[in-house]
Amino acid sequence: MNSRRQHFNKIPKNMTSHKDESTVSNNDNNSSPTKNGENNQDYYKKGSTEAATENALTLAKIQHRLRLTKKNQRLVLVLVGLPGRGKSFIARKLENFLSWRGSECKVFNVGKYRRLAASGACAADFFDANNTQASNLRQQAASMALEDMLSWLDDFSEEDSIKKDRIGIFDATNSTKERRDWVLKECTCNIKRAGKPTGVVFVESICDDKELLHTNLMTKVNNSPDYKGWDPEEAMADILTRVQKYEEQYETIEDDTLSYIKIFNLSSKMLVNHIYGRMAKSIVPALMAWNIGTRPVFVCRAGQTTTELDRLNINSRMSRSESLGGNGKAFRNALFAFMKEECLDFMRRRKQAFAPAMNTGTSISGLMNSFSKDNGNESDWRDDDYVGTDGTTPLPFPCHIMTSTMPRARQTVDWEDYPYPVEMLSNLNPLDKGDFMGMELEEIAEKEPGWYTQLVEDPFLTRFPGGECYGDLTSRLESIVVDIEQKVGPVLVVSHVSVLQALVSYFRNSKIEECTSIEIPLNTVLKFTPAKGGGWAESRHHVLPSPSPSETDLCNSNESSKLDLYAMSPELRVDTRERKTFNAKLAPPIWGDHLKVPSFAPLRRHNSLDGRSPREIITATRQESMI
Ligand SMILES: Nc1ncnc2c1ncn2[C@@H]1O[C@H](COP(=O)(O)OP(=O)(O)O)[C@@H](O)[C@H]1O
Ligand SMILES: O=P(O)(O)OC[C@H]1O[C@@](CO)(OP(=O)(O)O)[C@@H](O)[C@@H]1O
Structure with a gap:
């Protein structure tokens, strides 16, 4: 090996790649010319140091791109x-x-x-x-x-x-x-x-x-x-x-x-x-x-950190790194029980539908191991049949879990009996409120009335100073949506109001610009399952009673309506989609990760607030909505 290297080092100078010493390329950190002008750049590792040039030939070769892009x-x-x-x-x-x-x-x-x-x-x-x-x-x-x-x-x-x-x-x-x-x-x-x-x-x-x-x-x-x-x-x-x-x-x-x-x-x-x-x-x-498999997608908010009351008592702001509080931990435990039941039920059904003859050996993280054991005979079924890819480790239930990188989201699925990796994705982090991070709506309304008016007028595209708007947030969720779509087993997404509003809008096929009006209840799992024809059916599950009355009324749809009609029927969907329009301009976004921000009348212009400050208006409407 050494002698080979020596041999290569002896290659005549005129066969090595040279470059003009004044040229600096961004990939030549370690390839500065040696004293005698020779370049020790490794072409096979870093590529040429010559700047790429455009000429008639290269242009001809990319003409389709030039035309089509x-x-x-x-x-x-x-x-x-x-x-x-x-x-x-x-x-x-x-x-x-x-x-x-x-x-x-x-x-x-x-x-x-x-x-x-x-x-x-x-x-x-x-x-x-x-x-x-x-x-x-x-x-x-x-x-x-x-x-x-x-x-x-x-x-x-x-x-x-x-x-x-x-x-x-x-x-x-x-x-x-x-x-x-x-x-x-x-x-x-x-x-x-x-x-x-x-x-x-x-x-x-x-x-x-x-x-x-x-x-x-x-x-x-x-x-x-x-x-x-x-x-x-x-x-x-x-x-x-x-x-x-x-x-x-x-x-x-x-x-x-x-x-x-x-x-x-x-x-x-x-x-x-x-x-x-x-x-x-x-x-x-x-x-x-996209695939024609049927599997549930569950989405929920991270568990609560401190209760609204506690927060008011200690007069503190929500911080991103907070850990789960008592309610949050209770939700975490209830979520485990719910997910286990749901996912095992899913696997039981899949097993029933799965004809042994069709077993191609495709493994969903080891889940299919159990199929080969008993030829799909339902009577032999046992929940503890599920084993991981190593064939021995018990798998409590099959699920691909994704959370934001916020500690409270990760802790919401920090289940002792769940030995599998959880994917933490910063793309699932809440809307970046830039300079307004940690502030609640009323505070922003008071401090920056001009910006607040803009937000009320266009909640989707108004960007937080130094942060994001909902439009930006939706862009970073594109890869998440594709990732969810490609899964063939259950998926759980634990995230935050703003992110879930955009995701729920995708599954509901409602107008994305109006996602800021979608209410995402605490302690609740929204379940989406593929409907025939490409849509999604929705059901919601309160896995834990909401801790305060102000939070129980967060659902904006009738509790008994378990199925999303327009997802079920594509024909119907075209029509209902038109009808199902909230007037986004009537309310600021509902983003409070922990506080319920009630829907209130628009703060039209700040010089027309009937002589009241935004805070007074908000406090009044909040009180009204709690009655
Ligand atoms: N890429 C695909 N190849 C084959 N079948 C598909 C594909 N994608 C979806 N399907 C299935 O085909 C079924 C019939 O689809 P449909 O859209 O009515 O067909 P078409 O419009 O081509 O007549 C769908 O219910 C779906 O399950
Ligand atoms: O005009 P062509 O290309 O035949 O395609 C339209 C036809 O597609 C068909 C083919 O079966 O299917 P579909 O209604 O499912 O979309 C017919 O209804 C329709 O007349």
Whole structure:
């Protein structure tokens, strides 16, 4: 080895890499030229010390990027695939995710237009390419949907366009090259769309898993208006014929000048072509994360540190490093019992659903070890069957736990009987209130009335001096959402009001700008489970009675309404989403990590507070709300 090194040291000078001594590169800390001008930089460790240059060749090689990454305020995502390949599922997930991360987003489903154009449901013959009349109607339906989408894309004021980009999702089979060329041309035509630059990306879902396809088509038979009132067997036969008609015409995307993403068999394989910018940064990871498994996602606030009363008595401010108080510890214990029951129940159900023949050996942190033991026979089931990856350590229950880095959050899951690592993530830390950290609303209102007014007017985008706004917070939660989405077992997130408001908004598919009005109760777990079609169903569980009356009324929805209707029914969701709008401007954000900040009337202008100071107004409304 040594002799080899010596040999390399003897390489003639003209074969070593040289650099101009005046050039300083940021990766050459240890590579300063030696006295005789020789450079001891290790190319294989640190790369070249030569500055990267741009020339005709490099520019030619990145021309696609130059063309495609320019800031388009309009983007069209065109779904491609045979029926039953999850296109509408993907479209819906894209719409939820992209709206949550701040774009205006809308799905245009050609099927709906087709039913209108053909006045109702259509049997398989209608999808035969040789049926000229039907083909014309289908093209007409696609034209109407595309026209609506383009008008929607263009229908925004200058002010809107600064704030948000628009993404239209064109949901149809788009199964031939001719159809896709037409869509591309309509969206990008220089003449028709002059001054309205629009990016187009195709998302093709390919699936050849027969068992899965059968289940998917069954879902369609049970849910599609096309088969309402049909005998299930006849409906199945009809949709199979329809698929066959499409198969006869189907052409997969092969044109590599296009931007496209191909998803094979539930993202087990993906192919991306000319995908850059936000597509690469956000959409591809999300597409890879989404899965059709069902598993609960639990979210809750960290346990209390000191009670409201104690805090008032000692007249102290909340500090970030506080530890759990008595109530917090009680919540921690109750949470363990709740999570254990929930997660074991989840595993029991999964085990029941898990046919031994399908056991591919995929291990969820060792959870599946128990499956191989008894061939899935329910009668043999024992809770202590769960073992960790080493095969012996008892696993109290399966769960991926994520907390903020605040001690109180970590301590909320500091369970003696839980020997597994907990992921602590600073992304889950509360909204950074900058200079106002530790201050309650009334104090801020009094000290900085101008800033406070701004906050009331735009709680989502008003940034705390030196800190964050809710918009910033949402951005740092993107990776958390993708991480949660990709899990196939239960997940528990222990965090704080502001973070949970943004996360709950994602699961509820409510407007993110209005997340500041979402109330997150103490001592309560919100549970989200996947609903068919891509949404989430919600239930809430008070695992410990709230310690003070002012905190028990934090839930803003009816206790008995366990299920989130608009998550359950995508059709319904479109409508309820419009209806379910809080007027964000009517109240400042509810962020108090430990104090309940009651909803009170807006502090319109500070010179119109009826002669009262903000503190007086807040104290009065708080008293009113406690009655
Ligand atoms: N990438 C995928 N590949 C195959 N099936 C999927 C995929 N994603 C979701 N699914 C499943 O396909 C089912 C049918 O989806 P749907 O969106 O109605 O299909 P399509 O719009 O292609 O006819 C969904 O309920 C979902 O469980
Ligand atoms: O215009 P094409 O590409 O055929 O796609 C639209 C068609 O997609 C279909 C294919 O089955 O499914 P869906 O309604 O599920 O979205 C038909 O309803 C609809 O007419």
